Structures are given as structure tokens and as C-alpha cells.
Amino acid sequence: MGDSDHILVDRAAKGDQKAFEVLVRQYQGKVAAVIARLIGDSDRVRDLTQETFIKAYRALHSFRGDAAFYTWLYRIATNTAKNHLIASHRAPLDNDVEMDDVDQVAPQLRDNDTPEKIVLQDELLKNFEQALAALPESMKTVIVLRDVHGHSYEEIARLLQCPIGTVRSRIYRARQEIANRLKHYLRPVS
Amino acid sequence: MSCNPELVSAFLDNELDTVIVGAVTEHLLSCDECVQTMTKLAAVKAVMSDKFMVHDPEGLTLSVMNVVTNDRTAPPSNGMMSFLKKLGI
Numbered sequence: 320m321g322d323s324d325h326i327l328v329d330r331a332a333k334g335d336q337k338a339f340e341v342l343v344r345q346y347q348g349k350v351a352a353v354i355a356r357l358i359g360d361s362d363r364v365r366d367l368t369q370e371t372f373i374k375a376y377r378a379l380h381s382f383r384g385d386a387a388f389y390t391w392l393y394r395i396a397t398n399t400a401k402n403h404l405i406a407s408h409r410a411p412l413d414n415d416v417e418m419d420d421v422d423q424v425a426p427q428l429r430d431n432d433t434p435e436k437i438v439l440q441d442e443l444l445k446n447f448e449q450a451l452a453a454l455p456e457s458m459k460t461v462i463v464l465r466d467v468h469g470h471s472y473e474e475i476a477r478l479l480q481c482p483i484g485t486v487r488s489r490i491y492r493a494r495q496e497i498a499n500r501l502k503h504y505l506r507p508v509s
Numbered sequence: 510m511s512c513n514p515e516l517v518s519a520f521l522d523n524e525l526d527t528v529i530v531g532a533v534t535e536h537l538l539s540c541d542e543c544v545q546t547m548t549k550l551a552a553v554k555a556v557m558s559d560k561f562m563v564h565d566p567e568g569l570t571l572s573v574m575n576v577v578t579n580d581r582t583a584p585p586s587n588g589m590m591s592f593l594k595k596l597g598i
């Protein structure tokens with residue numbers, strides 16, 4: 320487990336809600352994406368993401384530090400999504416996510432998978448693609464190497480033959496730039 | 510430690526040097542501005558890698574924390590733990 324996860328989980332388990340809040344902020348996007356891949360129903364993604372974190376909070380005392388916190392959270396998220404699908408008699412959308420249980424419940428529905436269907440609202444995706452395309456090439460390259468291909472800062476620095484500090488700052492500036500362009504979606508829905 | 514959004518971004522990537530990760534974590538626990546920055550940057554990271562983004566991520570955090578704050582089945586606090594220990598539970 321990453322040092323920060325360790326510190327935060329430890330504190331949250333002892334009742335420090337601010338520590339849990341930092342974990343929510345850190346992981347809610349990933350959790351929502353996992354749920355969206357499984358259920359494809361964007362209206363429910365928010366509720367189920369919330370449900371996942373509340374379950375995690377209530378179960379924190381049972382979390383053993385030998386696994387990564389996110390792995391544990393991921394399991395709660397997939398179970399929450401599966402339970403939702405079972406309750407609504409549907410099969411999950413994404414074949415990549417472990418879903419043996421769901422297979423047993425509703426194998427006949429698997430052929431209807433439409434993974435790309437509602438993963439992201441078209442409009443948001445279009446805006447995101449534009450924001451990414453508008454980045455200077457040097458920023459675009461690092462952010463894609465990091466977030467799409469999953470390279471470490473050190474690997475990126477080696478690939479691009481630049482200092483690691485440059486990688487770090489370009490990644491930050493690229494994210495900030497995209498956030499500015501997507502600020503409409505980052506604000507409360509009015 | 511003062512606000513440094515670049516370190517917050519690196520925090521999300523688990524790319525902070527071991528020597529500063531503790532200080533950045535402490536800072537996040539006490540700085541509203543930096544956790545809000547983190548929420549935005551994390552949303553962008555999710556859209557980059559997973560092609561999905563929740564609308565109003567700040568609002569989502571607040572609604573989770575609203576339930577957590579009022580939760581009666583919450584993890585016991587330190588005080589509660591020692592109280593239970595005293596009782597031999």
C-alpha cells in the first residue's frame with residue numbers, strides 16, 4: 320500500500336473523518352468509472368459510488384493492510400454494482416471486470432453487452448477530446464504516457480530525456496488545463 | 510508546508526518521494542483549497558485513463574461525507590476504543 324493510503328486508512332479507521340474524506344476525493348473518480356463500466360447507467364453511477372464509499376467506511380475496521388486500499392475498494396465497488404444488476408435483473412456491460420457471480424445469475428444477457436454505450440456522456444467526451452487536443456504537444460505527450468499508458472514519471476523522463484521534475488510539472492499543468500476546459504462539468508449542477 | 514498543487518498532482522500518481530509523502534498528506538488533511546484541487550485533478554485523471562468523469566465531483570464527496578458524518582455504524586473513534594477496552598470488549 321502507498322504510504323499516503325496507509326496513513327489515511329489508519330487514521331480513518333480510528334475515526335478521523337477528514338482522512339476518509341481525502342480517500343474519497345482521491346478515489347471517487349476511479350470507483351465511478353469501474354461502476355459505469357459495469358452498469359452503464361450514468362444516473363445510478365453516482366448513487367452506487369456513494370454507496371461504495373459508505374460501505375467502505377463502515378467496513379474500515381475489517382480492512383487488512385496487506386492488500387492495497389484501492390484493491391479492497393475496487394472489490395466493494397464491483398460487488399455494489401453486481402448487487403444492483405442482480406436486483407434489476409441485468410448483466411454487467413464490461414467483460415473485463417470480474418463477474419463470475421453475475422454470469423451465474425444472468426448468463427443469457429451477456430450477448431447484449433454494449434460497453435461503450437454510456438461510459439461517458441457524448442458531450443463531455445467531445446469536450447475532453449478537444450481539451451486534450453488543444454494542449455501543447457509536450458504536455459499532451461506526458462499526460463498520455465502517464466494516464467493512458469501508465470508509465471511512471473521515471474520512465475517518462477527516460478523516454479523523453481528530460482528531468483523528472485519537468486515530467487511532474489507538465490503532468491500537473493496538463494491536468495489543470497483540461498480541468499479549466501471542463502470546469503462546466505466540475506461545478507455543481509445548477 | 511505551503512500549498513503546492515504540483516505535489517497534489519504527483520500525490521494522485523503515487524509519485525511523491527518517500528520523504529515528503531507524509532508532509533503532503535498532512536497538508537491535505539488541513540487545507541481545503543488543496544483537497545478541492547485534488548478532487549478536480551483526480552476527475553481529470555479518471556477521464557484520461559477511464560473515459561469517465563462524474564459531474565460535480567466536489568458535490569459527490571460532500572454527499573458521501575454528509576452520510577459518513579451522521580453515520581451511527583461508523584468505525585469507533587479512539588475514545589470509544591479505549592472505552593470498550595476498559596469494559597473488556
Ligand SMILES: [Zn+2]
Nearest residue numbers: 512540542543
Ligand atoms: Zn494547500
